Amino acid sequence: MKVWPFKIVEGNNGKPMIEVTYQGVTKLISAEEISSMVLTKMKEIADRHLNDNVKSAVITVPAYFDDLKRQATKDAATVAGLDVLRLISEPTVAAVAYGLDQKSKIAGAKNVVIFDLGGGTFDVSLVIINKGKFEVKGVSGDAHLGGEDFDNQMMDHFVVEFNRKEKKDISKNPRALARLRVACERAKRILSSTTFTIIEVDCLYDGVDFSAKITRAKFEELNMDFFNKCMEIVNKCLEDAKWDKKMVDEVVLVGGSTRIPKVQQMLQEFFEGKDLCKTVNPDEAVAYGAAVLAAKISGKRNQMVQELTLSDVTPLSLGYHAVGDVMSVMIPKNTPIPVIRERTVTTVVDYQSNFYFKVYQGERSKVTDNIYLGEFILHNIPVALRGIAKAKVQFEIDVDGLLKVSAEELITGQKTDVKITNGKRSISKEEIDKMLNDAKKFKVEDQNYRKKVEAYNDLEYYVYLMKRRVNDDNVRKMLSPQNLRKIDDLVAGAMVWLEIYKLVEIDVIAVAEKKKKLECAFNAIIGPFM
The missing domain is CATH 2.60.34.10 (Substrate Binding Domain Of DNAk; Chain A, domain 1)
Known part of the structure; x- marks a missing residue:
């Protein structure tokens, strides 16, 4: 909560709510609503891509999600208009992606550790893969450990540096912190492939530009506690399942944060020099496995998918x-x-x-x-x-x-x-119904907003074409001084109109009328565009 650029307030019965300002009105939105908005957007993308209406989905969750978080995820899917075919742990389906990728190479049963370090969660799963059967033997993790923590550690470091250099305190400015965090995330990615980089943010706070160097060694020092915690969780998972390190045949990396060199180094040292499996794209493994499972459940599958069997485990007693x-x-x-x-x-x-x-x-x-x-x-x-x-x-x-x-x-x-x-x-039936109605209302509002944006962009492009043609020397030579003044005033007035209405509510009909008047005036003086 300390590092988020938005407020968390107490709602009914102590439920945490996210406070946002939408169209000038302060609203309280639950985490389930935010999640449903993301799912709705993903559904729209899938609908467009498949040219069909997607009604069902397989949804993955961190392995260490407890019952309440899983139920909340399912509620969010209901609000998004999705029937959940299956709710399954991320590392379990990541094992499917690895298993199918390696199917031709796997001889007999293999003991696999799935090391899943993403943006906000960390999971470890121990899986036995044998002839298309995926049997989870143990899970452990932390539902609040991931790449965001690494970003925040770096951000805290630079906040101190900025305050020291500029004698200005940006720690209370959410917008400045959000921009700095974005720069830190970019730097984190760069440091996975190089030993140092520069953080640069123009006009970060109070008109001051910020620039600072960070090395990979400094990044590792800032986050060593988190890296050590990851190794402790791996060790605990092995102990709970009564597995010895030597029993592990493969260590599979899943999640974007596994690209961090220090994480890979520590993991390799933990497993006494064992090569880490990087054949599966860490960003796509979970989605790939979920798609395979969806294909199996829906009956649209080939022989390899048909042979697939998955067994998950409960993460907590x-x-x-x-x-x-x-x-x-x-x-x-x-x-x-x-x-x-x-x-x-x-x-x-x-x-x-x-x-x-x-x-x-x-x-x-x-x-x-x-x-x-x-x-x-x-x-x-x-x-x-x-x-x-x-x-x-x-x-x-x-x-x-x-x-x-x-x-x-x-x-x-x-x-x-x-x-x-x-x-x-938890969300009541009444709250779910309200969210569904709000989602429909927001959809109409979003469609109207999109129409306004398209109309505005269409007018702006027309004014740009006008300006470019009027500035053409050959066109200016053809016009009389009187018409030249008229056309220059017309373009200048259109530019001012666009600037005035840029940041306020505009009416689609008003924009269309404005464009029509401009076209008539322009055509009367200079003729229509070719």
Whole structure:
């Protein structure tokens, strides 16, 4: 939040909302709405490319996304008008891209580490690939570690340098920081292929230009803590799955940030000199694998895709609040999904009338240290001494990694069946409907805005052609002094009109009328364009 160029404010029930100004009005937008806008734009691109209406999609998420984030992603897809065929972890489908690329070379089972370091998240997956079968054995990661962190570290470094050099504080100016961050991201990319570069931003703050040198060594020093954290997560993932380094046959790089030389060096040293696999484009691997999976699900597939089988795992343990603030684990981390687990529970106090379940996700012993997912109540159980009344609790994770919990009282058969959502943070049906209506409204507004821009650009181009023709010496010789003044005034007036209406709301009809009048006046003096 400290480095974002926009504000985060508290919405209903403590839900974080993004505050933006749109057409002069301040609006509060949820993360799911922003995500749906991105998905809507991608859908439009796909529609144009395929000349068809795309209705379904396979959506990938970071492996370490918990249940709430996965559900929020699915909600965003609903708002974007997409039916989610499958929600799947990014490194899992990246393994598909690698596996198909290497299919002819793979003999027998191969143990593969997928090292996925992107712009905002980091995931590690351990996958066994054997004759088209992709079996995930372990995942680990950090949902808040990636290239943006490297950019921000560099930006913080240059903020200090700018403040020291110019005796001006830019840390409170979001626009200046955003421009500096863009320059830092560009420098980061350049440093992957050269040992130093120059950061240059014209008129960064208060009219001051900024220019500074940064070396690859300095970049590595600034981000060494993040790089070390990546290696720690790799090590933890291997330990959780009880894999030894020597068991790993391939280390596959996925995500743009894996191009950083220091990351590659540290990873190679961690695996004792093993060559890293770079045959798959790190920017395209996830999308490629998702497309293959979509082809398999939709039935449009060749023999190689038909043989593909994928099994993912749950990234975090799932359980409920037990006596003494302890989390009773129902589904341990790295359990293959889909999965169903059941357990019988009993009352813990005399004459208890309800079973009250709080559901959590995480690896800590105390429930308060884990992620709260939601709660539900099984009402009207037979009143008796403690330990008499019993209920069967069931945790079910579907292929998308989403959780459903149910409970049944064994004597009366009383049941409750709920899809776990965090009531405070999740989107209600009413909110989803509102987002859908807003999306339709914004679509109309966007279409109108596009028409205005096209009309304005059309007029601007016509004025440019007028100006170019009027400045032609041969044309000027043909005109009388009176007509020459008229035509010069006409062009000058059109230029002023364009400048005045550049930054304000314009009407498409008004622009079209302006162009029509210009054409008539121009044609009367000089004749139509050839």
